[in-house]
Amino acid sequence: MAIISFWGIQHGLGVTSSTAATAALIGMEYQVRSLVSQPQWSDNTLQRIFQKTIQHQNPQGFQTSGGLDALERAVRSGRFERESVKNNSLILVPDRLDILKGTTKADRGQFDDASEVINLIYQKATEYYDLVLLDLHSGRNSPVVLEALNQSDLIVVCLSQNINVLERFFLQREQQPEAFQNKPFVILLSQYDEDSKFKVKNICNKYRYKGPVFTMPYNTSFKDHSNDGEILSFFRRNQQLTKFHPNRFFIEESRKLALHILNESGINTQVKQISGKGA
Incomplete structure (x- = not known):
């Protein structure tokens, strides 16, 4: 039904970890068929x-x-069908979350040349999945990225509290892809430090920005689980937390973004929410 693209203006802004966290939380807490994928050349961090x-x-x-x-081979040979994506993906949460492995092409040029086919695959995936969450390469130097942004239903722009990153996005608008002129987007501050001077409210005031802003706080346990390849275990263990639990802020903020994405995608979250979750 909807393609959600996570993208950053430069590397190091937590795009992959934010995509993974959002996909994992939705997969744990909502009865929604979701696909997560990383259409990038020579990067399988999401899979790890x-x-x-x-x-x-x-x-x-x-x-x-x-x-x-x-x-891609199925598309070119005319054998691509509605459930082809499902049949070539791997299960993460049965009936709720799958992952589609990225390319193993040795040549980046071949990957970039296949941008039209690659994005056709993700568009076709929406006929089976309710949500397709894409971890895109940062920047504007890939035709795969630009085409994916153009066909996205919502773009999650990953920024940080670094003043240089903020000024590049808010003050140097010419660096933004053309998709931002006609596609809805939200801002996500990754590795968020709630004790920083650059809180959400202060950033919005500074740059006179009135659009949606979400945060993905820095969390040591989340980082460790990601490094161990057990991100789903992190969310499974932290679905119900006491008021002062150290992971509560991270879970609450992650839920806000997930809820916004689901609502913007036209999904009835009250019906699709799995009972028993909650902080």
Whole structure:
């Protein structure tokens, strides 16, 4: 139904971890069919974040799953069907969250040249999945990125509290892709420090910005689980927390972004919410 693209103006802004966190939380707490993928050349960080879950849920197929390259071949040979994406993806949460492996092409030029086919694959995926969450390469130097942004239903722009990053986005508008002229977007401050002078309110006031702003706070436990390939375990263990639990702020802020994405995608969150979750 909807394509949600996570994108940053430069590297190091937590795009991959934010995509993974949002996908994992939605997969744990909502009865929604979601797909998460990383259409980037020579980067499988997203897959590594989910690695232990992939191996557990797909004991026979995690090494041989076709992924993006197999789907590209299917498109070019005329064998691409409604459930082709599902059949070439790996299970993370049964019936709720899958991951589509990225490319293994050795040549970046070949990957960039396939941008039209790659984005056709994700568009077709929306016929089966309610949500398609994409972890895009930062910057504007890839035709795959630019085409993905143009076909997105919502763009999540990952920024930080670094003044140089903020000024590049808010004051140097010419660096923004053309998609920002006609596509809805929200800002996500990743690695957020709530004790910083550059809080959400102060940033919005400084740059006279009135659009939606969300945060993904820095959290040591989340980072450790990501490095261990057990990000889903982090969310499973932190669904119900006491008021002063150290992970509560991270979970609450992550839920705000997930809820906004679901609402903007036309999903009835009250009906789709799985009972038993809550902080």
